[in-house]
Amino acid sequence: MRAWRVLSALFLVVTCQAQTTGKSDPVVGSKNFTESVILGEIATGLARQAGLDVGHRRQLGGTRILWRALENGQIDVYPEYTGTLAQELLQMPEADELALRKALADRGLAMTAPLGFNNTYALGMREQRAQQLGIHSISDLRAHPDLRFGLSNEFMQRADGWPGLSKAYGLPQSANGLDHDLAYRGLAEAALDVTDLYQTDAEIPYYQLAVLDDDLGYFPSYQAVYLYRQDLRDRAPEWVAALDGMASRIDATTMQRLNARVKLDHETEAAVAADWLGIDAPETSGRVSRIWKRTCEHLVLVGISLGLALLVALPLGVFAARRRRLGQIILTITGLLQTLPSLAVFVFMIPLLGIGAKPAIAALFLYSLLPIVRNTHAGLTGIPRELRETAAAIGLPSSTRLWRIELPLALRTILAGIKTAAVINVGTATLGALIGAGGYGQPILAGIRLDDVGLILEGAIPAAVLALLVQGLFEIIERLLTPRGLRLAARQ
Amino acid sequence: MFSLSAVSKHYTTTVALDRLDLEIERARTTALIGPSGAGKSSVLRMLIGLEWPDVGEVRFDDEPLRRECLLEQRRRIGYVIQEGGLFPHLSAADNIGLLARTLDWSRKAIGERTRQLAELCHLPIDALARYPSELSGGQRQRVGLIRALMLDPPVLLLDEPLGALDPIVRSELQAQMRELFASLKKTVVLVTHDVAEAAYLADTLVLLRAGRLVQQGAARELLDSPVDPFVREFMTAQRSLADVA
Numbered sequence: 001m002r003a004w005r006v007l008s009a010l011f012l013v014v015t016c017q018a019q020t021t022g023k024s025d026p027v028v029g030s031k032n033f034t035e036s037v038i039l040g041e042i043a044t045g046l047a048r049q050a051g052l053d054v055g056h057r058r059q060l061g062g063t064r065i066l067w068r069a070l071e072n073g074q075i076d077v078y079p080e081y082t083g084t085l086a087q088e089l090l091q092m093p094e095a096d097e098l099a100l101r102k103a104l105a106d107r108g109l110a111m112t113a114p115l116g117f118n119n120t121y122a123l124g125m126r127e128q129r130a131q132q133l134g135i136h137s138i139s140d141l142r143a144h145p146d147l148r149f150g151l152s153n154e155f156m157q158r159a160d161g162w163p164g165l166s167k168a169y170g171l172p173q174s175a176n177g178l179d180h181d182l183a184y185r186g187l188a189e190a191a192l193d194v195t196d197l198y199q200t201d202a203e204i205p206y207y208q209l210a211v212l213d214d215d216l217g218y219f220p221s222y223q224a225v226y227l228y229r230q231d232l233r234d235r236a237p238e239w240v241a242a243l244d245g246m247a248s249r250i251d252a253t254t255m256q257r258l259n260a261r262v263k264l265d266h267e268t269e270a271a272v273a274a275d276w277l278g279i280d281a282p283e284t285s286g287r288v289s290r291i292w293k294r295t296c297e298h299l300v301l302v303g304i305s306l307g308l309a310l311l312v313a314l315p316l317g318v319f320a321a322r323r324r325r326l327g328q329i330i331l332t333i334t335g336l337l338q339t340l341p342s343l344a345v346f347v348f349m350i351p352l353l354g355i356g357a358k359p360a361i362a363a364l365f366l367y368s369l370l371p372i373v374r375n376t377h378a379g380l381t382g383i384p385r386e387l388r389e390t391a392a393a394i395g396l397p398s399s400t401r402l403w404r405i406e407l408p409l410a411l412r413t414i415l416a417g418i419k420t421a422a423v424i425n426v427g428t429a430t431l432g433a434l435i436g437a438g439g440y441g442q443p444i445l446a447g448i449r450l451d452d453v454g455l456i457l458e459g460a461i462p463a464a465v466l467a468l469l470v471q472g473l474f475e476i477i478e479r480l481l482t483p484r485g486l487r488l489a490a491r492q
Numbered sequence: 493m494f495s496l497s498a499v500s501k502h503y504t505t506t507v508a509l510d511r512l513d514l515e516i517e518r519a520r521t522t523a524l525i526g527p528s529g530a531g532k533s534s535v536l537r538m539l540i541g542l543e544w545p546d547v548g549e550v551r552f553d554d555e556p557l558r559r560e561c562l563l564e565q566r567r568r569i570g571y572v573i574q575e576g577g578l579f580p581h582l583s584a585a586d587n588i589g590l591l592a593r594t595l596d597w598s599r600k601a602i603g604e605r606t607r608q609l610a611e612l613c614h615l616p617i618d619a620l621a622r623y624p625s626e627l628s629g630g631q632r633q634r635v636g637l638i639r640a641l642m643l644d645p646p647v648l649l650l651d652e653p654l655g656a657l658d659p660i661v662r663s664e665l666q667a668q669m670r671e672l673f674a675s676l677k678k679t680v681v682l683v684t685h686d687v688a689e690a691a692y693l694a695d696t697l698v699l700l701r702a703g704r705l706v707q708q709g710a711a712r713e714l715l716d717s718p719v720d721p722f723v724r725e726f727m728t729a730q731r732s733l734a735d736v737a
Contacts, residue, residue: 390577393540394639395566400594408581483581485623 025053026236029066029075029355032059032434034262034269034449035119035200035255039079041273043226043243049279050238057355058269059445061343061434063088068350069436071107075355076229076236077243080111081119083222093220108230113247114223117200117255121155121219123165123212124197126187130210137213138169141194149175150183150192160220161196168218181451199252202260224250263450290443291462297438298466300357301429305364306422313369313421314414317376318402327377334370342367342428346435360432360439367428368421375417379410408483415481419474426467430459440466493518493647493679494539499548501534501703508534509545510703521673521680523694525687527726530700532683536651539681540569552647567591569647574655576636578624584635585620592642609638614668630661637669641676648673650682654689666692687730699723 026047030040037058047054057075060066067089069075080089082100087093090103104110123138125147130136133144141147155161156177165171173194178186184203186192197204199211226243233240250258254276261272274281285293316334320327342363349359383406391405407414433441440459447456494516501509509531516522516539524532537543538550541562550557552565571577578587588609589602597605610617615634624632633653640648653669654662670693673680684690690697691711699706699714707719711727718724 386573386577387579389542390571390573391579393542393566393569393571394591395563395569396591396594397563400590404582404590404594405579409579485579485581485583485625488623488625 025055026076026232026239027055027057027074029057029060029069029078029436031063031066031078032061032445032449034202035259036079037269037449038258038262038273039115039224039226041269042246042277043077043079044270045273045277045279046242046246047236047239048282049277050236050242052236052239054239057436059433059442059449060355060436061346061431064347065343065350065355065435068347069355070109070227070229072351072354073229074350076232077226079115079224080227081222081224082114083120083220085111085225085227087220104227105230110228110230110233112226112228112243114225115246116224116248116250117252118221118223119198119200119252119255120214120222121161121196122199122214123194124187124204124209125194125212126190127208127210129190129193130212135210135212137215138165138171138218139215141171141173141212142169145172147173147193148191149173149194150178150186151175151196152180152183153177155196165218168216200255200259202256202263204256205253206260206264224255266450266452287458291458294438294440294442294459295462295466297357297442298426298429298440298463301360301364301432301437301439302422302425302466302470305361305429306368306418306425308361308365309368309372309421310418312365313372314376316369317373317414318380318407320373320377321380331374331377334373337366338370340366342431343434350435355436357432357437359435360429360437364425364429364432368425371417371420371424372414373417375420376410376414379413379417380406382413383409409486411481412478412486415474415478419471419478422470422474423467426463426470430463493553494681495551496535496538496545497549497551499538499545499550501531501538501543501545507703509538511548512700512703512705514698514705514708516679516681516698517696518679519677520696521682521694522696522698523690524681524683524698524700525685525690525726526700526706529702531703532700533651534703535700536649536681536683540566540571540649567595567643568645569649570637570640570643570645572633572636572640572648572650572653574652575629576624576632576634576639578632578635578639580624583621583623584615584627584631587624587635588620588639588642590639595643605642606638609641610634612672613638613641628661629657630665633657633665637672645678647679647681650680652683652685655685669693687727688732699726 028040028043028047030036040056040058044054044056060069063084066075066078070078082097086095086100090100092099092103095103101111123141125135135141135144151162156175162175183192183195184207187195187209188207197209197211203209204211226246228240228243258272258276261267262269268284270284271281316330320330345363345366346359349362353359353362387405387409391401396405429439430441430444432439433445440463443455443459447453447459496512496514499509499512500507506529512531512535514535524535526532534543538545539552541557541559553568557565578584582590585606588606592602592605606620607617610620613634615631615638619627619631619635624635627635637653654665657665666689673693682693695710696708697711697714698708701722707714707723714723715727718727
């Protein structure tokens with residue numbers, strides 16, 4: 001009983017801190033890479049110029065999540081590439097711009113005119129070396145069979161990557177696969193001659209690389225555009241006009257420079273975007289208040305999901321222990337839930353719960369079930385038979401048996417399960433950042449994206465500390481709840 | 493008090509009881525004896541509904557034992573197993589008062605009854621506050637007995653109640669239990685391995701073999717007029733100190 005009181009108190013504290021965000025303000029989304037975040041900040045800045053209050057769900061976990069969120073109206077605008085739109089999202093690879101606009105309109109969506117740069121795959125080499133050999137286009141590579149190609153693993157494997165490219169151009173060289181970041185270093189140290197890159201990579205000017213002309217037009221066009229919901233035209237006409245006004249304003253060099261300021265000079269995306277738009281940068285909060293805010297967000301995710309999991313998993317575990325055969329089915333299902341990849345669960349949840357904390361809590365809830373159900377089941381079935389039988393034989397009603405005998409005897413095992421679930425939950429909740437739930441995952445994602453260890457630690461250290469605290473808390477609860485008779489018995 | 497008619501019970505590979513007919517008299521002490529696997533414990537467990545016959549019927553107080561009214565029937569039966577079967581997370585007093593409390597007895601009534609029974613069963617009052625792991629084997633057994641007697645049931649079932657005790661404590665408890673059974677006038681059914689103990693405590697012995705009744709009667713009867721050679725063999729198999737010293 002005391003356990004419930006402690007837990008419900010914890011639950012209350014956590015829910016009190018849950019911030020509610022206004023539903024009416026339009027929201028910008030961006031993907032989990034720097035360029036998309038910058039474009040998201042630019043869209044946000046344009047809104048501020050138009051006198052609108054908008055939110056920015058930054059670095060969401062992938063194209064699918066943003067697309068779903070846009071369709072469902074959890075976000076109103078996000079930057080996308082026409083190639084991705086045609087091939088991945090609408091699945092009409094041959095479509096021209098008009099056809100794409102029509103397909104979007106059918107879904108209540110629209111897109112702006114291209115922003116001015118084409119962020120497709122390209123091949124690049126050091127400028128100096130290219131000039132030396134007189135190479136300007138990909139076709140020119142044919143004349144130099146000795147050139148060493150080092151290509152990113154993904155590009156090596158994609159059918160429209162190296163296999164298709166070498167065939168289309170009849171390139172005689174063979175290529176090695178390696179990590180994208182290592183490829184830049186390889187080029188700089190002249191260990192490689194040619195690598196694949198994105199046209200707006202910040203590293204292009206930094207390493208003084210030449211982007212080779214795709215003279216056969218092999219790579220599909222990846223024009224940057226903003227996708228937005230059609231109803232935004234009524235809700236924020238000035239903003240839509242401003243977004244449309246971005247047509248052809250950002251060329252590849254400009255985008256490279258903006259990327260470089262964030263990735264290489266470590267400025268914030270918001271500051272870079274505001275500076276480029278010529279407006280004041282929004283105020284940034286200090287590290288302490290940032291960590292505090294994320295702590296609240298993280299606690300909300302962990303507290304609510306774990307609390308709900310307790311409410312469901314404990315009765316399920318008890319039920320599974322009492323009905324052996326159905327119990328096996330319950331254990332199998334909760335086990336299966338554990339194997340679902342979190343990103344897949346998030347995508348699945350969007351139509352039901354949107355983006356933000358709710359789908360993350362739902363996923364964390366599902367992941368917390370197994371340890372609790374399994375340990376409750378194991379704790380109850382592990383009670384010595386003679387004790388269970390005696391409890392029945394002396395005429396105790398079933399509910400007294402459960403509350404006064406079986407649960408106290410299984411308590412340690414059950415609490416161990418809850419502890420496991422809680423610690424895993426704290427760690428897994430960092431993935432919530434992929435779906436806009438905030439928490440400690442936010443700085444970790446940004447840190448990975450920007451290769452900034454300090455930022456990663458800003459999320460990882462508090463997450464580790466929180467995991468330890470949660471573990472400590474449950475150890476105290478265990479100490480308080482374990483009856484003295486069991487502690488004595490354990491000592492003997 | 494109890495009657496089994498044509499009761500059979502099979503486990504996956506073995507037969508525990510084989511068309512057993514058995515009458516257990518009211519207000520007498522009956523000991524179930526027999527070699528291992530004879531079905532003694534199965535009979536006892538059936539009397540309290542921990543096991544159910546595959547075929548046949550068990551009657552308690554002239555009513556068939558039924559799952560629907562098991563709880564009520566069990567409360568008219570006290571049940572004690574080896575080591576008392578105490579719950580390790582509850583103190584002796586809580587073990588004793590557990591059922592009475594779920595039946596909404598007042599704290600005072602529980603305390604009074606507990607003290608009264610502790611005296612009757614020779615359990616020191618200060619032992620009531622201790623946990624099972626803090627009690628001696630004999631004390632645990634006494635607590636188990638007190639718990640079984642709490643509601644003053646007409647029936648006591650004891651499954652190897654003295655099995656885990658050293659000889660001195662065992663002998664002392666045997667004497668006290670005999671006294672207790674005589675004063676309480678309850679229907680007592682006990683299972684034991686020890687023929688001498690059975691003869692000492694019980695009015696009637698029930699000798700089982702391979703799930704069937706071999707002979708039922710007073711110890712003297714089984715010794716003097718055994719129905720077959722096995723009865724004599726079993727009754728005299730135990731080596732006494734006089735034989736070997």
